[in-house]
Amino acid sequence: MNGKVMDDSALKIGIDLGTSRSAIAASNDQREWVESYVGWPKDFIAQKVLGKPVLLGEEALSNRLSLDICRPLERGVIKEGTTRDEEAVKELIHHLVKLVDQDSDRKVHAVVGVPAESFSTNKLAIKNAVSEYVDSLMVTSEPFAVAYGQNLLNNAMVIDIGAGTIDFCIMHGSVPAEDDQRTVFTAGDYIDQQLYNFLSERYPNADFNMNMVRRFKEQHSFVGDPKGKVEVEIPVRGKLTAHDITDEMRRACESIVPPIVETTLELVSRFDPEYQDKILTNIVLSGGGSQIRGLSKRLQQSLQESGPCNMRCIEDTLFAGADGALALAKDMPEEFWENV
Amino acid sequence: MPAQMHPNPPPRVTMLEGVYQDNLRLGELQRRARRSPTLRPARRARRSQAWALLGMALVFGPALGYLGPSLLLDGATTPLSIATAPASLYPEPPEWKAAADRPSPPAFVPVQLDAVPLLEPGQFAGSEPGDWSDFGGLLRNDRFPLTAIFGLDVQTIVIDAGHGGKDPGAVGANGTMEKDIALDIALRLRERLRSLGRYKILMTRDTDTTLRLNERVAFANDNRADLFVSIHINAYPDVRVNTVETYYFGAPPDTASLELAELENSGSQYRMADFKAMIEKIAHTMKHQESASLAASIQYSLFHNLRKLDHDVRNFGVKTAPFVVLLGVDSPSILAEVSCITNIEEEAKLNTPAYREKIASYLEKGVHDYLRHKQARTAGEISYERESNG
Numbered sequence: 001m002n003g004k005v006m007d008d009s010a011l012k013i014g015i016d017l018g019t020s021r022s023a024i025a026a027s028n029d030q031r032e033w034v035e036s037y038v039g040w041p042k043d044f045i046a047q048k049v050l051g052k053p054v055l056l057g058e059e060a061l062s063n064r065l066s067l068d069i070c071r072p073l074e075r076g077v078i079k080e081g082t083t084r085d086e087e088a089v090k091e092l093i094h095h096l097v098k099l100v101d102q103d104s105d106r107k108v109h110a111v112v113g114v115p116a117e118s119f120s121t122n123k124l125a126i127k128n129a130v131s132e133y134v135d136s137l138m139v140t141s142e143p144f145a146v147a148y149g150q151n152l153l154n155n156a157m158v159i160d161i162g163a164g165t166i167d168f169c170i171m172h173g174s175v176p177a178e179d180d181q182r183t184v185f186t187a188g189d190y191i192d193q194q195l196y197n198f199l200s201e202r203y204p205n206a207d208f209n210m211n212m213v214r215r216f217k218e219q220h221s222f223v224g225d226p227k228g229k230v231e232v233e234i235p236v237r238g239k240l241t242a243h244d245i246t247d248e249m250r251r252a253c254e255s256i257v258p259p260i261v262e263t264t265l266e267l268v269s270r271f272d273p274e275y276q277d278k279i280l281t282n283i284v285l286s287g288g289g290s291q292i293r294g295l296s297k298r299l300q301q302s303l304q305e306s307g308p309c310n311m312r313c314i315e316d317t318l319f320a321g322a323d324g325a326l327a328l329a330k331d332m333p334e335e336f337w338e339n340v
Numbered sequence: 341m342p343a344q345m346h347p348n349p350p351p352r353v354t355m356l357e358g359v360y361q362d363n364l365r366l367g368e369l370q371r372r373a374r375r376s377p378t379l380r381p382a383r384r385a386r387r388s389q390a391w392a393l394l395g396m397a398l399v400f401g402p403a404l405g406y407l408g409p410s411l412l413l414d415g416a417t418t419p420l421s422i423a424t425a426p427a428s429l430y431p432e433p434p435e436w437k438a439a440a441d442r443p444s445p446p447a448f449v450p451v452q453l454d455a456v457p458l459l460e461p462g463q464f465a466g467s468e469p470g471d472w473s474d475f476g477g478l479l480r481n482d483r484f485p486l487t488a489i490f491g492l493d494v495q496t497i498v499i500d501a502g503h504g505g506k507d508p509g510a511v512g513a514n515g516t517m518e519k520d521i522a523l524d525i526a527l528r529l530r531e532r533l534r535s536l537g538r539y540k541i542l543m544t545r546d547t548d549t550t551l552r553l554n555e556r557v558a559f560a561n562d563n564r565a566d567l568f569v570s571i572h573i574n575a576y577p578d579v580r581v582n583t584v585e586t587y588y589f590g591a592p593p594d595t596a597s598l599e600l601a602e603l604e605n606s607g608s609q610y611r612m613a614d615f616k617a618m619i620e621k622i623a624h625t626m627k628h629q630e631s632a633s634l635a636a637s638i639q640y641s642l643f644h645n646l647r648k649l650d651h652d653v654r655n656f657g658v659k660t661a662p663f664v665v666l667l668g669v670d671s672p673s674i675l676a677e678v679s680c681i682t683n684i685e686e687e688a689k690l691n692t693p694a695y696r697e698k699i700a701s702y703l704e705k706g707v708h709d710y711l712r713h714k715q716a717r718t719a720g721e722i723s724y725e726r727e728s729n730g
Contacts (some may be wrong), residue, residue, distance in 0.1 A: 010571065127366060138362075139363065139366065175354075175362070186661060254577070259663070333356065
């Protein structure tokens with residue numbers, strides 16, 4: 001985007017680069033999201049059939065048999081050293097920016113959310129991938145972006161449950177320092193793997209893959225008491241057969257509860273004791289994982305063993321990160337953009 | 341030091357200023373990174389090697405005076421020579437030969453959270469040695485653990501009985517509490533390990549007292565624990581399930597930070613702050629390697645012995661997970677879920693001293709096997725095959 005005219009009407013965008021889904025929100029009121037999949041045709045025939053050199057999101061997923069497909073942000077980081085993943089992130093960013101910015105002459109300023117404890121190297125890799133498509137760029141921690149967007153600036157904690165990571169961030173009236181943030185990896189993908197293992201063990205003859213397991217989770221995830229029997233259809237020797245996966249689903253989803261509780265208490269216990277109760281009574285869950293039925297209630301119950309606790313879920317989880325990043329982008333003084 | 345609170349939050353502009361400053365710093369790193377691609381790979385590797393050797397010479401040399409000079413200067417015992425002549429120390433078992441065909445891991449390796457295969461005592465779940473002329477190769481290599489290379493010994497073992505006091509842990513259908521069973525097994529394990537006569541055995545709690553996780557961590561670190569074994573009893577909604585699993589902390593192999601240090605030192609000047617980070621990376625890798633090995637040994641002993649008593653017991657394997665207590669302890673540390681209290685039959689068995697004694701003995705065997713193999717690895721006097729057959 002070199003050579004664009006520098007003016008005050010720059011398009012501001014906020015991007016939440018996720019392991020599973022990536023979202024973008026722009027100051028022109030456009031918001032888009034895409035499954036974080038990128039695929040390239042496996043061979044000449046595949047490219048001829050698909051008619052594109054690269055496919056993204058749901059389109060890539062549905063044509064995965066013809067593609068070399070990847071999720072470039074496994075566990076919230078670019079797998080640096082693998083050119084393909086770096087390339088995939090660039091494609092993803094390019095696609096997202098194109099979705100909201102049809103005016104190619106307009107200057108673009110972007111804020112991108114990255115996992116809370118992301119290594120500087122990873123921030124650099126993301127910055128390198130994004131900078132090709134925007135004029136000025138800042139990266140910040142995802143949960144901080146969520147907190148900023150939700151106006152949770154003081155005495156609050158954000159727990160962002162994504163696919164690759166769960167990011168924790170305590171807000172105390174300033175930009176959170178490293179000690180105020182944590183990232184753990186027992187997130188959505190971990191649940192998928194657990195569920196896959198449990199189902200493989202219980203139904204050794206059933207024929208399913210990780211995509212199906214992910215879909216089961218997205219449709220039926222819960223902790224605590226089930227609403228009813230969770231039954232899914234899985235092929236057995238080519239014939240669709242109903243399988244009861246209630247217990248397996250519960251066990252898989254509940255496997256993330258202890259790490260969340262432990263990390264929350266550890267982070268809070270490092271805080272000024274006079275304010276620990278305030279933090280515990282103002283915890284906000286965001287990210288796709290926060291939609292697991294019964295999770296916030298279970299977490300609240302577990303944390304209440306340590307004192308009063310109040311937890312709530314953000315409503316628009318898909319765009320909370322991107323909206324927060326956009327809010328930062330909009331509020332950022334122009335002179336800051338010129339210097340970064 | 342607790343973070344300072346601001347009862348009246350500053351205006352948003354202060355936060356924006358903070359984000360801006362962070363990105364200015366990142367921009368500086370980016371500019372350095374862009375300058376460095378002109379560096380040829382061979383030169384980068386040589387610089388890494390020099391960096392690694394310099395680090396080890398200055399830090400581990402004085403600390404391990406008997407080892408330092410020979411390790412660094414004697415061609416027969418440099419890390420490089422160990423890597424290029426592995427057969428003399430560890431004949432390759434078939435699994436390693438297969439592993440040699442796999443591509444080397446990317447420089448930025450995400451943490452592995454899945455259950456790993458059940459390893460036998462003394463077996464490492466690592467990759468083939470990388471390029472030992474490269475510091476990253478030294479860190480990535482699991483086959484020649486750093487404790488063996490540096491001759492590190494175990495003197496103090498801390499046993500941690502899970503939960504306690506106000507925190508009962510999991511509770512069985514008949515009221516059996518995890519905290520009581522864990523404590524009893526821990527006390528029995530202490531007596532067994534003490535009887536070996538070679539190690540100082542400490543317990544985070546030996547009575548029914550409440551202990552916070554950070555207090556357990558502080559106890560282990562203050563007492564300079566060389567190993568940390570945390571004992572827990574599992575609970576599952578499905579009361580038919582009985583399981584055994586062992587965890588260790590799964591932090592990512594932090595080669596990315598190594599590369600960052602390289603970027604930050606792309607000129608000719610190294611800073612002491614970077615130097616310290618490199619050394620911390622060695623300690624981190626050592627902890628990871630030894631925790632994995634200890635977990636494998638304990639899980640192997642627990643499962644293979646408990647299966648003789650309960651054919652239906654499930655092996656949930658060795659896993660990595662971000663448990664705070666495993667993160668905080670400086671030394672190799674594991675958390676063993678030795679049984680499942682929600683299984684009614686298992687709960688009944690856990691209430692018998694004989695069964696608890698058996699579990700303690702299996703834990704002891706796991707620790708003992710790990711120590712025995714570690715000692716042999718350090719001495720470089722056994723082969724894997726001989727141990728396996730023995």
